[in-house]
Each structure stands twice: as C-alpha cells, then as structure tokens.
Amino acid sequence: MDKTVNQKAWFLVLPVFLIVAFSAVLPLMTVVNYSFQDTFGNNQFFWNGVGWFKELLDPSTDLGSRFFASLWRNLFFSAVILAIEVPLGIIVALSMPREGWRVAACLVILALPLLIPWNVVGTIWQIFGRPDIGLLGYVLNSIGIDYNYVSNEFDAWATVIVMDVWHWTSLVALLCYAGLKSIPDAYYQAAQIDGASRWAVFTAIQLPKMHRVLLIAVLLRFMDSFMIYTEPFVVTGGGPGNSTTFVSIELVKIALGQFDLGKAAALSLVYNLIIIIVCWVFYTVMTNAGADRSRTEGAA
Amino acid sequence: MARIDLVDLAHSYAGNGADPESFALKPISMTWRQGGAYALLGPSGCGKTTLLNLISGIVTPSRGKILFDGTDVTPLSTQKRNISQVFQFPVIYDTMTVGENLAFPLKNRGAAKPEIAARVAEIAKLLDLTPYLNRKATRLTADAKQKISLGRGLVRSDVAAVLFDEPLTVIDPELKWELRSKLKALHRALDLTMIYVTHDQTEALTFADTVVVMHDGRVVQSGTPEELFDKPAHTFVGYFIGSPGMNIVPAEVRGREARIDGHVIALSRAYDKLPAGAAIEVGVRPEFVHVAPPAPGLLTATIDRIDDLGRIRFARVRVGDAKLAARVPPGFSVSGNSAGLVFDAARMHVYADSRLVEGGV
Known part of the structure; x- marks a missing residue:
C-alpha cells in the first residue's frame, strides 16, 4: 500500500499542456469571450449576454436567416457529397487491380488530387469551367449546353459538387481499397466453393469487412464537406447570389467583411457544436450497427 | 457423389515450363472411390494443399486431367464443379446468423426453401449447432465458427466430394477428438467422399480408411493405416508414421x-x-x-x-x-x-x- 509519491511525471506532460493551451484552448476562449460581448471598435467591449446566440437562432432576424439558409444549404451539400463519393469510392476500390505493377500505378493516380493544395483545386476548376477560355466550359457550350457557373445556380452547384467529387473520391477509394486488401483469400475461396454470385460476395464478405474504413471515410468526408470553404470560395465566391454560400463562407463574411466579432463568434461556436454532434451521432450509429462484429473480433 | 480420377496431374506455381523437379505436385495418377474416407498426410510443403486446391478448382493444374465420374472437369470453375471444401481457418459470413451461414451454399444454388430448412436442421443437429441457429455467427468462439465452416462444407448432399484442409488446426485439443469422431460419424451417415488433409498422423489414421502419404510433391504410399504401419513402401512413410518412427x-x-x-x-x-x-x-x-x-x-x-x-x-x-x-x-x-x-x-x-x-x- 505504500505507493511512492512522485509528482515529477507531471513535468513530462507540461509541454503538451502548454502547446494545447496556446493552440486550442486560448483561441477558443477568445471566441467564447467575443460571443458574449459587443464592440464599437477602439478596443471597447460591452457585455451582451446571450444576445448574439438569441439573434443567431431566430430565423426572423438578418443574422438568423443567413445562418439557417447557409446551414441547410451546407447540410444538403454534404448529403449530396456523401451520396456520390461513398458509393463511387467503393466502386473504384472494387475495380482496382489486386496485384502487379498496376496497383502502384492506380495508387499514384488516385493520390494525385489529394496532393493538390485546396485553393489550387479551386483555381483549376474556376478556369476549367470558364465558357470563354476553360476547356470544360467551352466544350459544353459549343455542344449546345448553356453552361455558366457564374450566372446559373444549378451550374454553380454542379461545378462545386463535381470538383469535390474529383478532389476527394480518391480518399474514400483508397480507404476502401485498404479494407478490401485486408480480407484473407480464404474468404473468396470459400465463397467460390459456396457458389456465391459476385453480388453475394460483395454483400456477404466485402461490404461487412469494409465497415470500419467506411465509418472513417464517412466521418472524414462529412467533416470536410461541412466545413468546406476554399474551393467554392475560389470558384463561385458563394454566388450566384447566395446560392453556394456555405456556413464557413457566411462566417468569414460576417467576421472579416462586416467585422461583427460578436455575431461571428456566436456562429463559430454553434457551427463547431453542430459538427461535433453530427459526428458523434454518425459514429455511435455506425459503431452500434457493427457492434456485434467488433466485440467478437476483439475476443477471438 | 462421384468417383474422382486424377490422370497425370501435376502442378507448378511457376508455370508449366518450370523444372520438373521444382513442381509443387509431381505427376500423379490415382482414383478416389465414391464414398471413401481419405486422408492426405505429409509434412508442411509436401504438396497436399496444392492437390486439394486442384481437385476443388481453386488452382488450375499445369498438366494432367481431373475426372469426376469419367467427365473431365479440369477446365471448369470451382462453382461449376460441385465440390465443397473446408479451410484451415474459419470463414464466417459476418452479417448472417448461424442458420443463414449454413443455408448459404444451398441458397446460392437455388434450392427450394423447405429442402434448405430440412438440410440445415439436419446438419446443425449433427454438429450440435441447433441452439445457435438464430444467433449472429460473429458472436461465437473460434471452435463454433469452425463448426459452422464444417457445416457449410457438409450441407450439400449432392457434392462429388468434401475436402478438408487441416480443418481442426484452430480447435482446442479436447474438442479435436470429439469433432474428429463426429466427422467420422458424419461420413458414415452422409455417404460422402471425404478427403482430409493433415500433417498429424493420429488425425489421418483415425479418420481415414485410406491414407495417402505425400512427400516432396509425390505420393509415396497409399493404403490402409495397417498397411502403412506394417509395410511402409518408402522409408519416409516408416519414419513419418508411428511414434517413435521406424x-x-x-x-x-x-x-x-x-x-x-x-x-x-x-x-x-x-x-x-x-x-x-x-x-x-x-x-x-x-x-x-x-x-x-x-x-x-x-x-x-x-x-x-x-x-x-x-x-x-x-x-x-x-x-x-x-x-x-x-x-x-x-x-x-x-x-x-x-x-x-x-x-x-x-x-x-x-x-x-x-x-x-x-x-x-
């Protein structure tokens, strides 16, 4: 029972505490501080209580209406992105070769879009889609499709979605491929013996075995698409009108465009909370769905 | 159910052009009787799993032919060969219950529902899996999972043969005895040709009527356990079978x-x-x-x-x-x-x- 009391170990944890404090806790506290105050410049602050939050969550105010409009828009965008990228990523992973030099070639090609800086991706598609000098825009217009992402809402959405699919499907595909590679050959041999069709192999073996990586893929793609800023900002600037103004673009407009620090801070906190809650719900639902699996796999 | 003939069957993983001495399975010709219980016995790397995979069609032979009841099945895929195989490690379909796992090979071949139900019930009873039929297969122990794999191998009554590739490796020693005698009983009850690959002589000698001893890609002797013991055809057989060896x-x-x-x-x-x-x-x-x-x-x-x-x-x-x-x-x-x-x-x-x-x- 005589435990040696030695508190020196705390010193080893200290650097981490300091770094986290400066990189995360202090900035977050600043935001929390702003969200409860109002300022008229000159470093003069006035206590505003939960005023900004009330305004933000009331759709009849200007701030509230902008927030909810961009929130629904953003959730719809994330839903479309997940609905396209997850199945597409699985299909790409399934059609990839399993051995030989083609594997390396495929991996390199798939990894390329992931290596490009986000604002460069935006710039590429911004130019690519221009009707006057962009290859895509020019070709589409010359075959008779009236495509213009600057003036047409649908075209703007289509461009942003196709751009995101181009940029990020690789990530889902690579994760799924890793999941597929980890399935022992015996499973495929057993399925052959059992006379399973291609579809049965997919539903009975491949999909269940990809469960974990799909969870990661869905979480990553949700978070990224829900926080998307750079690419649509570069391509459409949030337009035409407000049609591609996602939450983060709205946030930057309020914080840096209008310099409404209090409103922006309140919006940031709510935004952050939504991401955490949605991810938690995703995670819980998807882990529970596969709970039987993980429990026995751990024991076996 | 069928008689299986191997005609000059040989295989090299490096292709047909490889040095004949390097073949994983050197040319063999033999006949497996319908309804027999065979054991393929030999040390690791002697070519017994290769032979098994050739019969089931997972591997296509470099040379030679495989006949089921006189029909050449060499070019046929595993699905079309009508054969079943149980692997060394349990293979379980995670999303299915034990019952669905057992029914899977029958369902894939379009068997009628009442027939599937009857057959699954019979096999589950033989393997003591009846209480687990409605449970998720993933929740069970490795032993039970391997029983399910065995059950899937045995559930079809019309197969040419059931092949076992060291199926008891992951099973507890105590349960091993029980399962082995159960397999023996199943062989009698179901009248299936069974080929059992193992490197354990006790397993081979207790299970099989005919033991085929392999060494370095060749069949060195094939006979009853008594023959192998009393009159080894090759010093390897004498040394490998019996403890201590000859x-x-x-x-x-x-x-x-x-x-x-x-x-x-x-x-x-x-x-x-x-x-x-x-x-x-x-x-x-x-x-x-x-x-x-x-x-x-x-x-x-x-x-x-x-x-x-x-x-x-x-x-x-x-x-x-x-x-x-x-x-x-x-x-x-x-x-x-x-x-x-x-x-x-x-x-x-x-x-x-x-x-x-x-x-x-």
Missing part, C-alpha cells in the same frame, strides 16, 4: 541375411536380386525390436536413454553411428549401458534407395 539402418543384405555393423541378423524373406549400386537399408519398427541382456549372437548396442511412454518403454540405443529405438520388455531392468537387440525377423523390411524391396519366400 528404425532405418544401413546394412548389407544378401539372401536371407542382413549384416549390420558386422553382425548378422536373419531375415524371414530372401532378397536375391537387389538393385546394384543402390543404398541398402533395413527398416524395422521399434515395436518389433526389443532389448535383452547382452549375449553372444545378439547385436550389441549402447543405451543412450530410456523413454517411458506410460504403457510402454522405449530404449534409445546406438549401433555404431546408427541410432535406433527398441522396446524395453516389461520387467526388464537395464544394467550398465550396453544391451543386446532382438529382432522380429518377419517384421523387417529391406529398402533400396529408400524404396521397399519385396522379398521372396
């Missing part, structure tokens, strides 16, 4: 006499025509040699140690450079470290270049 000693053999270390031992058969230039060895199982007090007329050996196996004791002895094992008769007490060896002449075999030479009467 004593193989270099000797000079002439007529009805074998000369070991300068000492003459009588043989019960005459060996007049031995291949010239071949390495001649005499083989005798430790059960048929026993130690006795040193005496003139007995081959003298040095005792290294005595292994007490409980119901029987074996002396590990040396004669010159050769090492032998010999039975220690009950009540015999070892004095000193030298002893005489008494051979049972009728149980001695002569090998030329490792192969059995038939003696004349």
Whole structure:
C-alpha cells in the first residue's frame, strides 16, 4: 500500500499542456469571450449576454436567416457529397487491380488530387469551367449546353459538387481499397466453393469487412464537406447570389467583411457544436450497427 | 457423389515450363472411390494443399486431367464443379446468423426453401449447432465458427466430394477428438467422399480408411493405416508414421541375411536380386525390436536413454553411428549401458534407395 509519491511525471506532460493551451484552448476562449460581448471598435467591449446566440437562432432576424439558409444549404451539400463519393469510392476500390505493377500505378493516380493544395483545386476548376477560355466550359457550350457557373445556380452547384467529387473520391477509394486488401483469400475461396454470385460476395464478405474504413471515410468526408470553404470560395465566391454560400463562407463574411466579432463568434461556436454532434451521432450509429462484429473480433 | 480420377496431374506455381523437379505436385495418377474416407498426410510443403486446391478448382493444374465420374472437369470453375471444401481457418459470413451461414451454399444454388430448412436442421443437429441457429455467427468462439465452416462444407448432399484442409488446426485439443469422431460419424451417415488433409498422423489414421502419404510433391504410399504401419513402401512413410518412427539402418543384405555393423541378423524373406549400386537399408519398427541382456549372437548396442511412454518403454540405443529405438520388455531392468537387440525377423523390411524391396519366400 505504500505507493511512492512522485509528482515529477507531471513535468513530462507540461509541454503538451502548454502547446494545447496556446493552440486550442486560448483561441477558443477568445471566441467564447467575443460571443458574449459587443464592440464599437477602439478596443471597447460591452457585455451582451446571450444576445448574439438569441439573434443567431431566430430565423426572423438578418443574422438568423443567413445562418439557417447557409446551414441547410451546407447540410444538403454534404448529403449530396456523401451520396456520390461513398458509393463511387467503393466502386473504384472494387475495380482496382489486386496485384502487379498496376496497383502502384492506380495508387499514384488516385493520390494525385489529394496532393493538390485546396485553393489550387479551386483555381483549376474556376478556369476549367470558364465558357470563354476553360476547356470544360467551352466544350459544353459549343455542344449546345448553356453552361455558366457564374450566372446559373444549378451550374454553380454542379461545378462545386463535381470538383469535390474529383478532389476527394480518391480518399474514400483508397480507404476502401485498404479494407478490401485486408480480407484473407480464404474468404473468396470459400465463397467460390459456396457458389456465391459476385453480388453475394460483395454483400456477404466485402461490404461487412469494409465497415470500419467506411465509418472513417464517412466521418472524414462529412467533416470536410461541412466545413468546406476554399474551393467554392475560389470558384463561385458563394454566388450566384447566395446560392453556394456555405456556413464557413457566411462566417468569414460576417467576421472579416462586416467585422461583427460578436455575431461571428456566436456562429463559430454553434457551427463547431453542430459538427461535433453530427459526428458523434454518425459514429455511435455506425459503431452500434457493427457492434456485434467488433466485440467478437476483439475476443477471438 | 462421384468417383474422382486424377490422370497425370501435376502442378507448378511457376508455370508449366518450370523444372520438373521444382513442381509443387509431381505427376500423379490415382482414383478416389465414391464414398471413401481419405486422408492426405505429409509434412508442411509436401504438396497436399496444392492437390486439394486442384481437385476443388481453386488452382488450375499445369498438366494432367481431373475426372469426376469419367467427365473431365479440369477446365471448369470451382462453382461449376460441385465440390465443397473446408479451410484451415474459419470463414464466417459476418452479417448472417448461424442458420443463414449454413443455408448459404444451398441458397446460392437455388434450392427450394423447405429442402434448405430440412438440410440445415439436419446438419446443425449433427454438429450440435441447433441452439445457435438464430444467433449472429460473429458472436461465437473460434471452435463454433469452425463448426459452422464444417457445416457449410457438409450441407450439400449432392457434392462429388468434401475436402478438408487441416480443418481442426484452430480447435482446442479436447474438442479435436470429439469433432474428429463426429466427422467420422458424419461420413458414415452422409455417404460422402471425404478427403482430409493433415500433417498429424493420429488425425489421418483415425479418420481415414485410406491414407495417402505425400512427400516432396509425390505420393509415396497409399493404403490402409495397417498397411502403412506394417509395410511402409518408402522409408519416409516408416519414419513419418508411428511414434517413435521406424528404425532405418544401413546394412548389407544378401539372401536371407542382413549384416549390420558386422553382425548378422536373419531375415524371414530372401532378397536375391537387389538393385546394384543402390543404398541398402533395413527398416524395422521399434515395436518389433526389443532389448535383452547382452549375449553372444545378439547385436550389441549402447543405451543412450530410456523413454517411458506410460504403457510402454522405449530404449534409445546406438549401433555404431546408427541410432535406433527398441522396446524395453516389461520387467526388464537395464544394467550398465550396453544391451543386446532382438529382432522380429518377419517384421523387417529391406529398402533400396529408400524404396521397399519385396522379398521372396
């Protein structure tokens, strides 16, 4: 029972505490501080209580209406992105070769879009889609499709979605491929013996075995698409009108465009909370769905 | 259900052009009787799993043909061959219940629902899986999972053969005995041809009517457990089967006499025509040699140690450079470290270049 009391170990944890404090806790506290105050410049602050939050969550105010409009828009965008990228990523992973030099070639090609800086991706598609000098825009217009992402809402959405699919499907595909590679050959041999069709192999073996990586893929793609800023900002600037103004673009407009620090801070906190809650719900639902699996796999 | 014929079957993973000596399976021709229980026995890497995968169609042979009831099935895929196989490690379909797992091979082949239900119930009963039928297969232990794999292999009644690739590797020793006897009972009950791959001689000898011993890509002997024990066709069989393995000693053999270390031992058969230039060895199982007090007329050996196996004791002895094992008769007490060896002449075999030479009467 005589435990040696030695508190020196705390010193080893200290650097981490300091770094986290400066990189995360202090900035977050600043935001929390702003969200409860109002300022008229000159470093003069006035206590505003939960005023900004009330305004933000009331759709009849200007701030509230902008927030909810961009929130629904953003959730719809994330839903479309997940609905396209997850199945597409699985299909790409399934059609990839399993051995030989083609594997390396495929991996390199798939990894390329992931290596490009986000604002460069935006710039590429911004130019690519221009009707006057962009290859895509020019070709589409010359075959008779009236495509213009600057003036047409649908075209703007289509461009942003196709751009995101181009940029990020690789990530889902690579994760799924890793999941597929980890399935022992015996499973495929057993399925052959059992006379399973291609579809049965997919539903009975491949999909269940990809469960974990799909969870990661869905979480990553949700978070990224829900926080998307750079690419649509570069391509459409949030337009035409407000049609591609996602939450983060709205946030930057309020914080840096209008310099409404209090409103922006309140919006940031709510935004952050939504991401955490949605991810938690995703995670819980998807882990529970596969709970039987993980429990026995751990024991076996 | 079918008779399976292998005709000059051979396989190399490097392709047909590879050096014949490097083939994983050297050319073999043999017939597997419908309804037989066979064991493929041999050390790791001897080609037994390759042979199994060739029969099931997972691997396509480099040379030769496989016939099911006289029909060439060599170019057919596994799905079309109508064969079932159980693998070394359990394969479970995670999303399905135990019952659905068992029904899967039947469902894929479009069997009628009542037939599936009846068959699954029968197999589940035989394997004691009935209480688990509605449970998720993933929640079970490795033993139970392997039982499900076995069940999936046995659930189809119309297969040409059921192949087992070391199916009891992951099973607890205690349950191993139980499952092995269960398989034996299943073989009798279901009248299926079963081919069982293993490197464990006990498993092979208790399961099979016919044991096929493989060594270095070749079938060295195929016969009943008694034949393998009494008359090994190859020194490898003598050494591999039995514990301790057969004593193989270099000797000079002439007529009805074998000369070991300068000492003459009588043989019960005459060996007049031995291949010239071949390495001649005499083989005798430790059960048929026993130690006795040193005496003139007995081959003298040095005792290294005595292994007490409980119901029987074996002396590990040396004669010159050769090492032998010999039975220690009950009540015999070892004095000193030298002893005489008494051979049972009728149980001695002569090998030329490792192969059995038939003696004349």
